[in-house]
Each structure stands twice: as C-alpha cells, then as structure tokens.
Amino acid sequence: xxxxxxxxxxxxxxxxxxxPVLGRFMAGLRExxxxxxxxxxxxxxVPPLEYDPVTHEPVTDLVEVSxxxxxxxxxxxxxxxxxxxxxxxxxxxxxxxxxxxxPMLHAVDASELHTGMRVRIRWTxxxxxxxxxxxxxxPGESDMSGSTxxxxxxxxxxxxxxxxxxxxxxxxxxxxxxxEQGRIIGQRCPACRKxxxxxxxxxxxxxxxxxxxxxxxxxxxxxxxxxNVPFAGQRLTPPYVVAQVLLDGADIxxxxxxxxxxxxDVRMGMRVAAVWRDRSRWSTTPENIDHFxxxxxxxxxxxxxxxxx
Amino acid sequence: MRRAAVLGTGQTEHRTRRTDxxxxxxxxEAIDRALxxxxxxxxxxxxxxxxxxxxxxEGVMMPELFLADAIGAAGKPLLRVHTAGSVGGATGIVxxxxxxxxVHRRVLAVAFEKQSESNAMxxxxxxxxxxxxxxxxxxxxxxxxxxxxxxxxxxxxHIGALVAVKDRRNGALNPHAHLRQPDITLDSVQRSPMLWxxxxxxxxxxxxxxxxxxxxxxxxxxxxxxxxxxxxRATAMRTEPTFYSGKDHVDPRAGSVAxxxxxxxxxxxxxxxEIDVAELYVPFSWFEPMWLENVGFVGQGQGWKLVESGxxxxxxxxxxxxxxxxxxxxxxxASGLLRFAEAAMQVxxxxxxxxxxxAATALGHAYGGGSQFxxxxxxxxxx
Numbered sequence: 107x108x109x110x111x112x113x114x115x116x117x118x119x120x121x122x123x124x125x126p127v128l129g130r131f132m133a134g135l136r137e138x139x140x141x142x143x144x145x146x147x148x149x150x151x152v153p154p155l156e157y158d159p160v161t162h163e164p165v166t167d168l169v170e171v172s173x174x175x176x177x178x179x180x181x182x183x184x185x186x187x188x189x190x191x192x193x194x195x196x197x198x199x200x201x202x203x204x205x206x207x208x209p210m211l212h213a214v215d216a217s218e219l220h221t222g223m224r225v226r227i228r229w230t231x232x233x234x235x236x237x238x239x240x241x242x243x244x245p246g247e248s249d250m251s252g253s254t255x256x257x258x259x260x261x262x263x264x265x266x267x268x269x270x271x272x273x274x275x276x277x278x279x280x281x282x283x284x285x286e287q288g289r290i291i292g293q294r295c296p297a298c299r300k301x302x303x304x305x306x307x308x309x310x311x312x313x314x315x316x317x318x319x320x321x322x323x324x325x326x327x328x329x330x331x332x333x334n335v336p337f338a339g340q341r342l343t344p345p346y347v348v349a350q351v352l353l354d355g356a357d358i359x360x361x362x363x364x365x366x367x368x369x370x371d372v373r374m375g376m377r378v379a380a381v382w383r384d385r386s387r388w389s390t391t392p393e394n395i396d397h398f399x400x401x402x403x404x405x406x407x408x409x410x411x412x413x414x415x
Numbered sequence: 416m417r418r419a420a421v422l423g424t425g426q427t428e429h430r431t432r433r434t435d436x437x438x439x440x441x442x443x444e445a446i447d448r449a450l451x452x453x454x455x456x457x458x459x460x461x462x463x464x465x466x467x468x469x470x471x472x473e474g475v476m477m478p479e480l481f482l483a484d485a486i487g488a489a490g491k492p493l494l495r496v497h498t499a500g501s502v503g504g505a506t507g508i509v510x511x512x513x514x515x516x517x518v519h520r521r522v523l524a525v526a527f528e529k530q531s532e533s534n535a536m537x538x539x540x541x542x543x544x545x546x547x548x549x550x551x552x553x554x555x556x557x558x559x560x561x562x563x564x565x566x567x568x569x570x571x572x573h574i575g576a577l578v579a580v581k582d583r584r585n586g587a588l589n590p591h592a593h594l595r596q597p598d599i600t601l602d603s604v605q606r607s608p609m610l611w612x613x614x615x616x617x618x619x620x621x622x623x624x625x626x627x628x629x630x631x632x633x634x635x636x637x638x639x640x641x642x643x644x645x646x647x648r649a650t651a652m653r654t655e656p657t658f659y660s661g662k663d664h665v666d667p668r669a670g671s672v673a674x675x676x677x678x679x680x681x682x683x684x685x686x687x688x689e690i691d692v693a694e695l696y697v698p699f700s701w702f703e704p705m706w707l708e709n710v711g712f713v714g715q716g717q718g719w720k721l722v723e724s725g726x727x728x729x730x731x732x733x734x735x736x737x738x739x740x741x742x743x744x745x746x747x748x749a750s751g752l753l754r755f756a757e758a759a760m761q762v763x764x765x766x767x768x769x770x771x772x773x774a775a776t777a778l779g780h781a782y783g784g785g786s787q788f789x790x791x792x793x794x795x796x797x798x
Binding site for chain 1: 473531
C-alpha cells in the first residue's frame with residue numbers, strides 16, 4: 107500500500123542587492139545595452155564578473171558589447187518546464203556576443219540551431235533593469251542600438267517557486283490514519299523503550315520503532331511560550347500560547363495550542379485535554395485536534411515532567 | 416599535534432540591509448580586511464572554506480558555486496560547511512583542521528549571511544503537509560526552554576534584561592556592530608514589548624547582513640608574522656538530535672561534552688579562572704547564563720548569579736561578549752565565525768574600544784539548529 111503523499115510548494119520573492127558591477131549591467135539592459143567586464147588579462151566577460159579572476163581586484167572597467175552574437179554550442183529542450191524563458195520547444199545555447207571573450211547561456215527561439223549560427227537578443231518590451239529584460243535570443247543580426255545613461259540598479263527581485271511531493275513514512279502514515287479515526291498512536295523504540303508520538307525512527311538509537319501504543323488525548327503542559335509577535339509565515343493571530351504537551355503514555359512532548367484559558371493563566375504542569383474538530387471534518391491530519399484546553403485536573407508536580415524540559 | 420594560529424581577522428559593517436553590495440561584495444569586504452590584517456597575499460592562500468546557514472535564507476542553492484571566483488577559490492580547494500547557526504564556528508574549525516593535518520599552510524575561512532535577501536522567519540516556518548499549523552517563529556522555539564531554565568533554577572525575571580543592557584552597551588563600543596545602544600537601561604529593556612513570553616524585544620538578536628573572514632596559518636606562517644597572532648590551543652565540535660526523549664534543552668549534552676573535550680585539549684582545569692574573555696553565541700539574552708553553565712564556567716544554577724553579580728561585564732571576572740555579541744549583530748551564517756574572530760582579536764590585542772585589558776586566553780563559542788550543533792575554540796597569546 108502506498109503511504110499518504112501531498113504537494114508542497116515553497117515560494118518567495120527573493121531580492122538581490124546587485125552591487126556596483128551588476129547594478130550597472132542591469133541598468134544597461136534597461137537601455138538595451140549589454141556591458142561586459144574587462145579584466146587584467148584583457149578579456150571581456152559577459153555577464154560581467156565582479157572580481158578579476160587573476161588579480162582578485164574589483165572589476166571597474168565595463169565595456170559595451172553587441173546584442174548580436176554567435177552560437178558556440180547548444181542543446182535542444184523539447185519539453186520546457188515552468189520558469190523557463192519560453193513555453194514551447196527551444197534551444198539552450200552558449201552565445202558569444204560580438205566583442206565578448208566568454209559565452210553566456212540563454213534560450214534561442216528557433217525551429218533549429220547550429221553551431222556558428224548568428225543570433226540577437228529579443229528584448230522584453232517593458233524593461234526594468236533585470237536579467238529578464240533579455241526575453242531570449244532569436245536568429246538574425248541586431249539593427250538596434252541602445253540609448254546611454256541610467257542610474258545603476260540597486261535591487262532586483264527574483265521570485266522562486268519550488269514544487270515538492272511530500273511522501274509520508276510508514277510510521278507517519280499509520281499515525282495519520284489513526285488520527286482520521288480520532289485516535290492518537292505512538293510507537294515504542296525497541297532499544298530505549300521510549301514511546302514516540304508521532305512515531306518515528308528513534309533519534310537517540312537510530313532504529314525503527316516497533317510496538318504500536320495508543321496514547322491518551324490528554325496530558326500536561328511541560329513548558330510553553332506566549333506568542334505576541336506577528337511574523338512572516340504565521341497562521342494564527344497573536345497572542346496565543348504554544349505549549350509542549352506531554353500526552354499520557356508518551357515519552358516526548360508534542361507542540362500544540364492552548365486555548366480556552368487566558369494566556370496569563372497557562373502554567374507549567376497544567377493538565378490539558380484535546381479539543382477535537384467536529385467528527386465530520388476528520389481526515390488524515392493532525393488538524394483534527396483543533397487545540398488543547400485545561401482539563402480541570404490538578405496540576406502535575408514539577409518532578410513528573412522535569413526530565414522532559 | 417601541529418600548531419595553528421589566526422593570522423588575521425576581518426568583518427563587515429553589519430547592518431539590516433547592505434543593499435550597496437552583492438553577496439560577493441559582502442564576503443570580499445570581510446576577506447580583504449582579513450588579508451590586510453594578516454599581511455597575507457592571495458598567492459599565499461592555499462584553500463578556502465566557506466560557511467553559510469540554510470540556503471533557503473537567500474534562495475541560492477550552493478552559493479559556493481557562484482561565489483568561488485569572487486572569494487578567490489579558483490584553482491584552489493574550496494569546501495562548503497553547513498551546520499545551521501553554528502556554521503561560522505564549524506567553518507573556523509574545518510580551516511584549522513586543514514592546517515593541523517599538515518595539508519595546507521594558510522587557509523582562508525569566510526562565512527556570511529545576507530538576511531535582507533529574504534526573511535529568515537519565513538524560511539524557518541515552512542509547514543510541510545500533514546503537520547499541524549502551529550508555528551511560533553525562531554524566538555518561539557527557544558522561549559519555552561528559557562522558561563524551563565527560569566523554573567529549574569528559580570532565576571529572577573530581570574536576568575535576561577541585565578544581559579541585554581550589557582551586550583548592547585558593549586556593542587556601542589564596536590564600530591562593526593549592527594545595534595549600538597549606549598543609552599539602553601534595565602528599565603528601557605523591561606519596558607520593551609514582550610514578543611515571545613518570557614523574551615522581550617530588547618532581548619532578541621537583530622536580523623543582519625554581514626560577513627566575517629579569518630586567515631589561519633601553520634606554525635611557520637604564525638612565527639613569520641610581525642603582528643601578534645592568536646594561537647589556536649584547542650577546538651571541539653559535538654552534535655545531538657534536535658529532539659529525542661529525555662533531551663535536556665536547558666543543558667544540552669552535546670554542548671557540555673564539547674566543552675569538556677575542549678578544556679581537556681587546551682589543558683584548562685579551571686575555566687572561570689583561566690579564560691580571560693568569552694564570546695558566547697547568545698541570540699536571546701537568557702542564553703548567557705544557560706551557556707555559562709553548559710560550558711562549565713560555573714555549576715548548574717549558578718549562571719544567573721554570575722550575570723547578576725556583574726562579573727560578565729568588561730572589567731569583571733569573565734567578560735562575556737565585549738563585542739556586543741549576537742544580540743547586537745546577527746548575520747546568521749557569520750555569527751559563529753564572528754564569535755571565534757572576536758576571541759582571536761582579544762588575544763591579539765586588536766579589539767579596539769571593546770578590548771579586555773590583558774586578555775591572554777579567550778573562548779569562542781557557537782551553537783545552531785535546535786541546540787543541535789556546538790562548536791568552540793580556545794585561542795591564546797601563547798601556543
């Protein structure tokens with residue numbers, strides 16, 4: 107049987123501080139000009155290097171090269187994927203622009219490629235001083251010349267999206283399927299005999315767990331934090347209490363929310379019970395437990411949880 | 416074992432946003448200063464070791480690839496080190512090991528973080544499928560453990576604030592520090608917002624762009640130096656799982672075991688008496704008393720008393736973080752190497768306004784992950 111799996115997308119609009127060299131390069135692209143770095147050995151590098159690879163000195167000499175160049179080598183991309191310059195089959199080529207000594211990698215929008223082919227930059231209509239101002243290359247010679255001037259670009263934004271499939275382990279899968287039935291299970295390590303909730307390969311002994319143990323949906327707060335601060339990626343509105351809850355029958359606490367009580371009244375050793383969502387909404391997720399709240403039992407003595415701090 | 420020494424150190428002006436430089440430029444600001452301080456030329460560097468915290472912080476997978484040229488590694492061995500927040504310390508130790516193994520004569524160690532390129536809180540809060548949507552942020556991870564420390568040893572509530580006042584005032588003496596607050600007071604810290612109870616705003620580290628670099632050399636290179644070097648008397652690294660049943664989050668075993676190994680290797684019997692200054696990795700104020708105990712300067716439950724006595728200020732029995740520490744500058748990947756560099760600067764007598772007079776033996780310390788990785792070294796004026 108396959109274990110449970112679900113997609114995970116991680117995305118962020120990262121920024122790039124460009125510094126003096128790349129800042130001028132990006133500003134040039136905005137004006138349809140390509141700048142290369144001339145280094146101490148006389149070579150012109152496109153895109154520019156920030157530091158001379160021979161002398162290690164900062165590069166200061168930027169020279170303009172042509173937006174037209176020659177294909178040095180290439181390969182064919184028959185099935186483009188998300189984030190690539192073109193959404194139809196295209197060639198990836200190493201292109202040496204006229205006036206440059208090093209080739210740069212880019213996409214060529216053509217039905218076929220050959221080494222020695224002459225290609226030119228196809229500029230993005232609305233340029234903003236970004237590497238994506240170069241939409242791609244296309245066959246032909248450039249007849250356009252760029253305008254001059256423009257302040258260096260300080261920051262460039264580069265959105266990144268990563269798609270994963272998260273596949274659960276057999277232990278995690280078993281735990282989630284029990285949660286779907288309103289049960290919480292752990293598994294015992296055959297070496298140290300500790301019950302891990304959720305079950306997992308024992309982090310201390312490095313062995314797979316065996317005996318499945320049902321644990322209670324109540325326990326004690328070992329320690330906790332009152333979150334008063336908003337931050338990126340947060341799912342709840344502060345203030346709220348995130349506690350380490352040691353379930354009866356488990357040997358390691360889980361993190362959960364403590365609600366139904368003023369944050370100022372939450373205590374170490376407080377006895378709490380799970381508040382489950384309505385049964386009709388249960389699925390293979392820890393979200394079946396909405397939060398924990400005080401059970402009304404007397405507080406657990408410090409000695410009973412001291413070894414879990 | 417072969418001897419190794421820090422020949423020179425360099426660090427950037429740490430700020431919230433260093434939009435004037437690229438990642439390469441940030442590294443080079445530190446590297447160029449380290450090479451100058453070490454009076455060492457590029458042609459004398461045999462290898463480069465680069466440290467940086469999780470790649471998700473800048474969104475650049477394997478930044479060592481695109482940085483290789485700029486950090487002078489072309490044609491030389493380049494190693495990338497990665498141990499979360501302790502990575503700067505681990506980077507210094509890997510470079511030291513290359514010298515002590517007799518592989519190289521001079522190694523450049525550099526570590527950086529450009530936090531302004533994204534948001535570390537976001538990067539540390541990625542929620543995989545099938546997990547409960549319970550996020551508390553970086554401070555939220557450590558706040559419960561601080562609460563445990565306070566409960567275990569009945570520590571007074573103002574201890575964390577005392578550390579914050581000391582470190583921020585120390586930072587005001589350090590021209591590289593991100594936060595420089597000479598006028599901070601116990602009262603102003605205690606009036607700052609409670610972010611992750613029991614951690615207040617003024618007791619948390621900033622988010623910084625910054626880099627640090629060291630040139631580490633062998634005995635011959637050290638003896639050829641016309642400036643005072645910092646002899647590396649011992650190094651230690653230890654690791655433990657982030658979570659396991661019975662883990663002591665207040666006094667992590669990996670930290671205490673690493674410290675014991677460190678003191679033994681350095682021949683130090685009474686750390687509190689023999690160490691003149693310590694740079695401890697303290698991202699939240701309360702970790703100063705916790706680490707004072709964990710590394711063995713004082714016994715269990717005595718850390719907060721040493722803080723309260725004022726003995727961890729400059730001029731006290733054991734000045735801790737005269738540079739201002741992580742509480743004043745936190746370019747995460749570089750923060751550990753900064754602790755190691757500041758320890759070296761103290762024994763070289765080149766710590767400027769925050770110099771501890773007569774410092775001859777110093778501790779540099781770093782930790783990372785959920786108190787998972789520990790790295791530390793002892794440096795001295797004498798081998």
